[in-house]
Amino acid sequence: MGSLFNLIFSTTFGYSVLRVTTPILFATIGAMISIKAGVVNISMEGTMLTAALTAVVISGYTGSALAGLIGAILIGMLLGLMLAYFALNLKTNIILAAIAINLMASGGTIFALFVISGDRGISSSINSQMLPRIIIPVLDSIPVLGGIFSNHNILTYVSLISVFFVYVLLYKTPLGLRIRAVGENPNAAESVGINVRKVQYIALIMSGAFAGFGGAYMSMGYVSRFSTDMTAGRGFIALAAEALGMGRPLGILLASLLFGAADALSNSLQRFRIPSEFVQMLPYIVTILGLIIYAVRQTNASKRHKAEDRV
Amino acid sequence: MEVSLEIMEEILSMKGITKVYPNGVMANKNVDFSVRKGEIHAIMGENGAGKSTLMKILFGMEQPEEGEIIFKGEKINISSPSAAINYGIGMVHQHFMLVPSLTVAENLVIGIEPKKNNVFFDYDQAIKMTEEVSKKYNLSINPKAVVDTLAVGKKQKIEILKALVRGAEILILDEPTAVLTPQETKELFEELINLKNQGFTIIFISHKLKEVKQITDRLTILRNGRSMGVHETKDTSEQEISNLMVGRDVLLKVDKGEAKVGKPVLKTEKLTYYSDEDKPVVNKVDLEIKKGQILGIAGVEGNGQGELVDLLTGMKTPYSGSIWINEKDTTNHSVKAVRNLKVSHIPEDRMIYGVSGDGSIEENIISDRFDKKKYNTGVLMNVKKLTELAKSLIEDYNIRCASEKQQVRMLSGGNIQKVVVAREFSSEPELIIANQPTRGVDVGSTEFIRKQLVKLRDEGTAVLLVSADLNEVMELSDSLMVMYEGEIVAYFEDATEVTEMELGMYMLGLKRMSVEELGGVMSG
Numbered sequence: 001m002g003s004l005f006n007l008i009f010s011t012t013f014g015y016s017v018l019r020v021t022t023p024i025l026f027a028t029i030g031a032m033i034s035i036k037a038g039v040v041n042i043s044m045e046g047t048m049l050t051a052a053l054t055a056v057v058i059s060g061y062t063g064s065a066l067a068g069l070i071g072a073i074l075i076g077m078l079l080g081l082m083l084a085y086f087a088l089n090l091k092t093n094i095i096l097a098a099i100a101i102n103l104m105a106s107g108g109t110i111f112a113l114f115v116i117s118g119d120r121g122i123s124s125s126i127n128s129q130m131l132p133r134i135i136i137p138v139l140d141s142i143p144v145l146g147g148i149f150s151n152h153n154i155l156t157y158v159s160l161i162s163v164f165f166v167y168v169l170l171y172k173t174p175l176g177l178r179i180r181a182v183g184e185n186p187n188a189a190e191s192v193g194i195n196v197r198k199v200q201y202i203a204l205i206m207s208g209a210f211a212g213f214g215g216a217y218m219s220m221g222y223v224s225r226f227s228t229d230m231t232a233g234r235g236f237i238a239l240a241a242e243a244l245g246m247g248r249p250l251g252i253l254l255a256s257l258l259f260g261a262a263d264a265l266s267n268s269l270q271r272f273r274i275p276s277e278f279v280q281m282l283p284y285i286v287t288i289l290g291l292i293i294y295a296v297r298q299t300n301a302s303k304r305h306k307a308e309d310r311v
Numbered sequence: 312m313e314v315s316l317e318i319m320e321e322i323l324s325m326k327g328i329t330k331v332y333p334n335g336v337m338a339n340k341n342v343d344f345s346v347r348k349g350e351i352h353a354i355m356g357e358n359g360a361g362k363s364t365l366m367k368i369l370f371g372m373e374q375p376e377e378g379e380i381i382f383k384g385e386k387i388n389i390s391s392p393s394a395a396i397n398y399g400i401g402m403v404h405q406h407f408m409l410v411p412s413l414t415v416a417e418n419l420v421i422g423i424e425p426k427k428n429n430v431f432f433d434y435d436q437a438i439k440m441t442e443e444v445s446k447k448y449n450l451s452i453n454p455k456a457v458v459d460t461l462a463v464g465k466k467q468k469i470e471i472l473k474a475l476v477r478g479a480e481i482l483i484l485d486e487p488t489a490v491l492t493p494q495e496t497k498e499l500f501e502e503l504i505n506l507k508n509q510g511f512t513i514i515f516i517s518h519k520l521k522e523v524k525q526i527t528d529r530l531t532i533l534r535n536g537r538s539m540g541v542h543e544t545k546d547t548s549e550q551e552i553s554n555l556m557v558g559r560d561v562l563l564k565v566d567k568g569e570a571k572v573g574k575p576v577l578k579t580e581k582l583t584y585y586s587d588e589d590k591p592v593v594n595k596v597d598l599e600i601k602k603g604q605i606l607g608i609a610g611v612e613g614n615g616q617g618e619l620v621d622l623l624t625g626m627k628t629p630y631s632g633s634i635w636i637n638e639k640d641t642t643n644h645s646v647k648a649v650r651n652l653k654v655s656h657i658p659e660d661r662m663i664y665g666v667s668g669d670g671s672i673e674e675n676i677i678s679d680r681f682d683k684k685k686y687n688t689g690v691l692m693n694v695k696k697l698t699e700l701a702k703s704l705i706e707d708y709n710i711r712c713a714s715e716k717q718q719v720r721m722l723s724g725g726n727i728q729k730v731v732v733a734r735e736f737s738s739e740p741e742l743i744i745a746n747q748p749t750r751g752v753d754v755g756s757t758e759f760i761r762k763q764l765v766k767l768r769d770e771g772t773a774v775l776l777v778s779a780d781l782n783e784v785m786e787l788s789d790s791l792m793v794m795y796e797g798e799i800v801a802y803f804e805d806a807t808e809v810t811e812m813e814l815g816m817y818m819l820g821l822k823r824m825s826v827e828e829l830g831g832v833m834s835g
Contacts, residue, residue: 173431174424181413188408188409189410191404
């Protein structure tokens with residue numbers, strides 16, 4: 001037990017929490033924007049996976065990590081656009097369309113990887129690039145804090161800044177106001193001349209872009225290659241994190257950190273003599289527990305609300 | 312006298328408006344309508360008279376088949392609500408178009424947000440705009456309040472402000488007082504008169520006579536989609552308005568003999584139900600129906616008849632009071648439990664509660680009895696027997712269809728209603744609750760359904776008939792009640808005693824019986 005305690009309260013563990021939170025946080029931000037606009041994007045998983053492969057392929061062929069990142073973001077936006085077109089123009093059920101994208105990404109990335117490089121499952125023959133790590137000058141020299149917060153991949157910092165960005169977007173810009181209005185009462189938005197479909201298009205494309213960031217981080221930061229189904233459910237955990245964070249920027253940051261911590265713990269615990277299958281379940285068990293707590297609180301709150309109305 | 316000239320100016324007129332909906336309902340027929348600048352003009356009529364359709368056309372939500380709209384002397388085409396807003400026409404819908412989690416100021420400026428540095432939403436400016444407009448028109452409201460937390464009256468105020476901030480000169484209010492308390496109504500009227508004095512034109516949709524008399528200058532009455540003319544409010548008596556609004560057009564005679572009444576079948580005591588807005592929509596209703604009797608409930612729609620039926624059939628649970636069916640307390644019974652007491656129900660909306668449109672005629676007909684022992688062998692349904700039943704009912708009730716397997720959705724309105732009627736009338740009911748049984752049904756089917764109701768009554772069934780069709784309730788009922796604002800305001804033991812004009816006065820709230828006069832309801 002003592003060694004577990006030492007493990008959790010170590011700088012290395014703090015550092016690894018931030019490291020594994022990054023892709024979850026990106027996906028959660030993307031999910032949040034789409035949910036706020038009333039068009040839930042559950043294709044974050046497949047979009048991230050596609051973006052991860054795109055990043056590897058483009059950075060491998062151009063020799064530029066930046067080009068790989070841009071490619072990943074663009075493919076994310078394209079998939080967001082595709083989902084929007086299916087759901088908003090062709091009026092297919094948005095959940096079904098997103099499931100299709102997820103399935104397509106899971107098989108399609110393996111197929112595409114094989115066609116492009118001849119690799120099966122892991123992109124070992126592509127000489128892909130890594131996004132740089134950044135050492136923060138003053139912070140780095142502070143004990144503990146420096147160990148936790150410095151020397152991360154650049155996208156880890158971008159993900160944290162994105163939380164602030166999405167806060168400003170949703171609460172401080174006219175577009176944000178419209179996104180929130182469209183998501184909550186599209187009739188009201190329409191009655192004042194807002195183009196509901198356009199706003200939802202924008203929201204889905206933005207959510208795809210954030211999935212693109214998450215995918216690029218997975219294959220050019222978290223690890224240095226693409227592998228089959230490497231996103232491992234992070235795109236779905238993001239939906240749980242959005243709900244648990246109650247759709248507020250600070251809330252989703254904390255919820256993402258919680259799921260990140262569970263993920264990091266599962267990585268670290270594999271050193272102990274616990275069956276690895278069990279340890280690997282941890283992030284998903286935490287997700288389910290988190291959602292149960294969230295659901296119970298929601299139900300109670302709405303009961304209370306109704307009770308107050310009666311009086 | 313420039314002022315009076317300006318007041319007389321016709322700011323907007325609609326000429327020869329005809330609107331036919333895709334389902335064939337003619338909502339407006341050659342309707343003329345015009346408003347003068349600076350007046351409050353009422354559009355009156357019963358539900359389904361075509362008021363809302365006319366206003367939807369004016370606000371660009373519907374396009375008319377025929378007719379033209381002239382605004383400030385020019386013929387215009389209003390293709391969408393945004394176009395209407397651009398012409399300075401604003402509408403306050405009955406169901407508010409607000410975003411609950413946003414603040415008042417945010418709701419006010421959505422779509423026309425003020426900007427800071429050309430990028431950011433300038434919330435402070437939005438608050439300032441709200442304060443300015445609310446001060447200018449004397450509509451006080453806290454700009455920072457979250458809409459969700461506000462009372463209905465305040466929400467309505469936001470809707471009015473929303474129209475004003477977008478430069479509306481003509482305000483359409485769709486039954487604005489329906490959701491308001493008396494105090495809120497009073498406040499609204501003061502605000503409307505204030506707006507009128509500032510030169511705004513207000514179109515006020517209502518079927519409440521007293522309110523219309525109180526604040527409008529002129530009124531247009533619609534009945535069955537046609538205009539019954541424009542009248543100066545002060546020169547028109549409530550009685551005249553009532554006669555124009557409520558009248559019967561075609562007479563379908565039903566032959567019926569003397570009622571042979573027996574013991575009471577349905578009884579309610581002080582039945583009460585509150586709406587989501589905390590208004591008593593069914594208020595201390597006492598009624599009693601006996602075996603072999605048709606009790607009619609007349610009333611303008613939306614006066615609690617629908618809720619009353621929902622309570623009696625178990626679809627809603629009353630707040631207080633009790634329901635007794637055949638001396639059994641069914642106050643908190645489920646729909647199934649009520650039905651097991653041999654109660655049949657013809658619901659108001661047949662496509663939602665009456666049938667499953669995707670199901671076949673057979674499936675719909677057997678839906679109340681497929682689980683009965685009689686139609687089952689072990690765990691399986693006796694399909695042959697059920698099909699025979701469906702076939703014979705199709706025959707008996709003269710349902711025009713290709714076969715019993717045909718989708719109900721494909722039938723005409725009258726035949727769909729006959730499917731409902733066939734199921735409900737063939738289960739040997741002791742009590743039938745029929746809510747608008749012939750609405751939207753062709754003449755032939757209407758006559759058939761009415762005859763069937765009388766036949767069942769002659770065989771000893773108790774019938775509660777709720778109908779907005781005066782002709783129907785007066786022809787069929789043995790006894791008659793009038794519901795107004797959730798209460799029983801009149802009771803006639805003998806339905807033949809009352810004239811339609813008298814009924815109209817009770818329906819529109821001009822008259823009500825005293826408790827003593829109503830005493831007959833309780834003692835029967």
